[in-house]
Amino acid sequence: MDKSLQSLDQIKSSALDMAVRFGPKLVVAIIILVAGYMVGRWVGNLLERLLVRLNLEAPVRSLLVRIAQLVILALFAIMALQNLGVELLPLIAGLGVAGAGVALAMQGILGNIVAGLTIIFTRPFHVGDYISIAKEEGEVLDISLFSTTLGHTDLSKVVIPNRKIVGEILHNYGRIRRLNIALGVSYQTDVNVALHLITEILQANPRVLKDPVPQLGVTRLAESGVTIGVTPWVNVPDYDAAISEVNQTILETFAARNIVIALPQCEIRMLGNSA
Template identity: 65%
Template sequence: MNDQLDTLTHVQREAIDLAVRFGPKVLVAIAIIVAGIYAGRWAGKAADRGFSSFHLEPPVRELLVRIVRVLVLALFTIMALQNLGVELLPLIAGLGVAGAGIALAMQGVLSNIVAGLTIIFTKPFRVGEYISIVGEEGRVENISLFSTVLSHPDLSQLVIPNRKIVGEILHNYGEIRQLDIAVSVAYDTDLDRALAVVNELLQAHPRTLKDPRPVVAVSTLAPFSITISVKPWVGVPDYIEARGEVNKAIVEAFRSRNIVIPLPQQEIRLLEEGGDRQPERTA
């Protein structure tokens, strides 16, 4: 019984001795870390205000602000460890070995980060532009270190890992797209009049852009008709609606001006013994 009391007394004395020797240092280290958190936030806000004058892209500015916060917090953490008497060189060596192992285990994540940095600094596309990449397309909504988010015309969202984007063929439409509409007219049509009608309705249409100038030209001489290519530019949000509206406007304008859109025709010959019948033409 006396041995247990002696052991308990010894433990209490050791605990009190450790508290007296290291307690103030631990409290000071905690205070330094807390101060580092607040200092990092303040430095991040100050850096954000400073970077705003350089008109940087939002992802770039956000990345730089995070780096400033991490650096400030890391500086205060080093100060806290030094206050505790921790040897930093062995700690740094151990962190290096652990970091190498973590890097091997997280190759996919790290490749996304590297690709994200490449996208952010080379700027192959920006937020708000319409792009087509890896078989998908949409309007760029957000660019982060790990992925790029596209909004699809069907109101869904596409999240593409950045490593799938870098190194692929990218089609960047920007903020406007070009419609590609083909309309056929009969061979006896006054082409100058038909082209003028199309140009007139494009100029009056609220969704089609006047600059760049729309392309309206004869593109194909088909067997039974002449094809007119109509290629106006529209804003990315108006692309789907504008296609249907322009098609409808062309049909109505041609009908009101008696410009014929011919139906496909085929010529069929019926052969009999003793001669040919007259050819029959079907639509």
């Protein structure tokens, strides 16, 4: 019984000694972490306002703000550990060795991160642009640190790793695209009348943009007829619908005005001696 009481007294004494020695340091460490959290939020809000002025996309702004907050919290965590008397040099050395091994095992992911940072800061395209790259094309829906997501008109999505984008030839259409419509009319057609009708059709279509001004004219004198090129601009989401609407309206208007659409023709001549 006496030994049990002595052991209990020793535990209480040790606990009291630990509380006296490390209690204030632990309280200070907690205060440092709370201060780091508050400073991180303040810096994050400040950085958010700065990035808005730089016209960066929302996903990019959120990523950079989160990184800044984590860096500040990590710095304050190091200060808290130092206050508790933790030896940081062996810990940093161990983390360095482990980090080297992780880096070798995650070369692809690190490559995507570096490429993502390159895209974020060089800004070759923005969310909402229509781009073509790596045999894929679509509207940019999201730009993250690891990948870029493209959307198609059939509502499907293509996720491209960022390392497949940096260093490749990129075609950025921006937020508008040009329709390339070619139609053939007979050589007996009054071309000026046909061009006037097409101009009226483009002006009446709400999807066709007034600026840039649509371009149209005779592009080729083909074997079977005159080829008229029609190249109006539309917003990226209206591309497919605009092609269908303009083609259908041209077909109906030409049929109503008796303008003949040129058809492929082949003339065969038979030569021989007369009987």
